[in-house]
Amino acid sequence: MSIRKPRVTALASAAVLATLAATVTTAGAAGAVESGSSAAPTLVTTAEGPVQGTAAGAVRTFQGIPYAAAPTGERRWKAPQSVRRWSKPLDATAPRSACAQPTDQPIAIAGGGSEDCLHLNVTTPAAPRSQRLPVIVWIHGGSFTYGDGASYRAAKLAAARQGAVVVTVNYRLGAFGFLTAPGLRAPANLGLLDQQAALKWVRRNAGAFGGDARNVTLMGQSGGGYSVCAQLVSPGARGLFHKAVVQSAGCVGPDGSFTRAQAEARGRIVAKAAQCDDTRNDVRDDARTVDACLRATGTADLVKASVAAPAPEPGSAPDPEADPHNRYRPVVDGTVLPEAPASAIAAGRFARVPVLHGSTHDEMSALAGMKELTTGEPLTTEGYAEAIRSGRFKNNAAAVLAEYPASAYPTPSQALSAVLTDSEWSTAALDTQRALARHTSVHAYDFAEASSPYFKDVPRPKSYSLGTGHMVDLAYFFENGLFEPLNTAQAALSDTVTAYWSRFAATGQPNGPGLPAWKSFTSHTPRVSVQRLASDRIGPTDFAADHHHAFWKSLTPAS
Numbered sequence: 001m002s003i004r005k006p007r008v009t010a011l012a013s014a015a016v017l018a019t020l021a022a023t024v025t026t027a028g029a030a031g032a033v034e035s036g037s038s039a040a041p042t043l044v045t046t047a048e049g050p051v052q053g054t055a056a057g058a059v060r061t062f063q064g065i066p067y068a069a070a071p072t073g074e075r076r077w078k079a080p081q082s083v084r085r086w087s088k089p090l091d092a093t094a095p096r097s098a099c100a101q102p103t104d105q106p107i108a109i110a111g112g113g114s115e116d117c118l119h120l121n122v123t124t125p126a127a128p129r130s131q132r133l134p135v136i137v138w139i140h141g142g143s144f145t146y147g148d149g150a151s152y153r154a155a156k157l158a159a160a161r162q163g164a165v166v167v168t169v170n171y172r173l174g175a176f177g178f179l180t181a182p183g184l185r186a187p188a189n190l191g192l193l194d195q196q197a198a199l200k201w202v203r204r205n206a207g208a209f210g211g212d213a214r215n216v217t218l219m220g221q222s223g224g225g226y227s228v229c230a231q232l233v234s235p236g237a238r239g240l241f242h243k244a245v246v247q248s249a250g251c252v253g254p255d256g257s258f259t260r261a262q263a264e265a266r267g268r269i270v271a272k273a274a275q276c277d278d279t280r281n282d283v284r285d286d287a288r289t290v291d292a293c294l295r296a297t298g299t300a301d302l303v304k305a306s307v308a309a310p311a312p313e314p315g316s317a318p319d320p321e322a323d324p325h326n327r328y329r330p331v332v333d334g335t336v337l338p339e340a341p342a343s344a345i346a347a348g349r350f351a352r353v354p355v356l357h358g359s360t361h362d363e364m365s366a367l368a369g370m371k372e373l374t375t376g377e378p379l380t381t382e383g384y385a386e387a388i389r390s391g392r393f394k395n396n397a398a399a400v401l402a403e404y405p406a407s408a409y410p411t412p413s414q415a416l417s418a419v420l421t422d423s424e425w426s427t428a429a430l431d432t433q434r435a436l437a438r439h440t441s442v443h444a445y446d447f448a449e450a451s452s453p454y455f456k457d458v459p460r461p462k463s464y465s466l467g468t469g470h471m472v473d474l475a476y477f478f479e480n481g482l483f484e485p486l487n488t489a490q491a492a493l494s495d496t497v498t499a500y501w502s503r504f505a506a507t508g509q510p511n512g513p514g515l516p517a518w519k520s521f522t523s524h525t526p527r528v529s530v531q532r533l534a535s536d537r538i539g540p541t542d543f544a545a546d547h548h549h550a551f552w553k554s555l556t557p558a559s
Helices: 014-018 190-209 223-233 260-273 287-296 299-308 341-346 370-375 381-390 394-403 412-437 472-476 488-507 549-554
Strands: 043-045 050-052 054-056 059-066 119-125 133-139 165-169 211-221 243-247 355-360 442-447 530-533 539-541
Touching: 043 190, 119 190, 133 190, 133 223, 133 488, 165 190, 190 211, 190 223, 211 223, 211 488, 223 243, 223 341, 243 488, 260 287, 260 299, 341 412, 355 412, 355 530, 381 394, 381 412, 412 442, 412 549, 472 488, 488 530
Parallel strands: 133 165, 133 211, 211 243, 243 355, 355 442, 442 530
Antiparallel strands: 043 050, 054 059, 059 119, 119 165, 530 539
């Protein structure tokens, strides 16, 4: 077994947790299945050529399959091109490179990846099935900057009660997948186009792995969730998937996409950092030279330029103090993404497929604990009040402190966690569910396990439990070495949620034999429209009341 690990160091900032991605992957151990075995073969013929995978336990795994030509050389910043076919079996027993990305965060893939990265991985039950299986296509998160598909080992989902073919995908990241710069002659949203190319690969090849190309669920978390939101709106994705799962991403929210002006402002910063901006004497007044300069810049230098540059906040001009994990978003370009997902979904202009949507109960719990992690001292009641008065809530500080008094929570840090989670995540989640439900079937959830496994080798606050924070829910769906092991109760919850998800992929609704009933979302019955997922109780919850939705909607935009 070959283990690949990220650079895990002391937690530098809670923003890191918004981009953490599972990063341990198995290189494969088993050879082809012996003749006469009841298991399905590990040599599979795809439309592009044969691939040799492995079998272990209940699943077969095929890793590092190219779904498009390497976007290198002349193909940098071009739409994905068809891969050249092959005749000899392709070794699919180990993962291939992640897409090029910075190594400035603990979650970075070791080595930083490369531009030759358009590969996907397939996990499917080892035992032959009499009927075609549903297909789940996983789009990893990482703020469109970090992560890869191979890091998400998918035996849990593939071998869940329903069974599924799970495909995890690499797509171009950062400046290679989402850069829009004046003078750069390149389509916007190359990362989204890569995802669509992977979906087309699934349409061609799902059957070879026992899957049903007519029953594909597109699933993503955080940046991957925002990708799913964008694909719901993109004309190029129509008909390529039939259901959607969005985890920890508000399709109807403030940060799902950039306008072209915002993206170009970002692009100017990147070009300047790469010494290719149009203020230099050798490129001034010649947009083609800007293009040539960027194309001649090496991979490492482009990655460095993208890290060095500050990001614009959605709806604002570039700000040096802006969140460095908000540098890239899908761009409203009029073609790949004709309009912002928030407005398109609110108006019903999206693919009206069944959607499973939700968030974690404590999305921002790690950020709330940063003072304790950096100083060793827990946040005090006075410190909590000062954080509210001096931060982005200052115009409504009195109202926020009245709605979230420190005395109502076990610790001031938990009060701050609730404020940050509800204002930034939960409000957008419920708004998204209400908008979607006006036009399609929706099942909504709140992942509310009170004590979840945390990230290995990453310190946590000692004064309070982090609950289930951003990305921690992925420990229940995928196998990886980033998280601490599940305990017995958490493992049971994992069995339940993977059963729900696989049932949804199969049928468009999560209910099945032996599972607690999960009602469809409707704004007319808010107290029972969201399913609470936790080991102590699974069932309806009043999400709007729990997360103070009415309060946040009542505040002025300046909050």
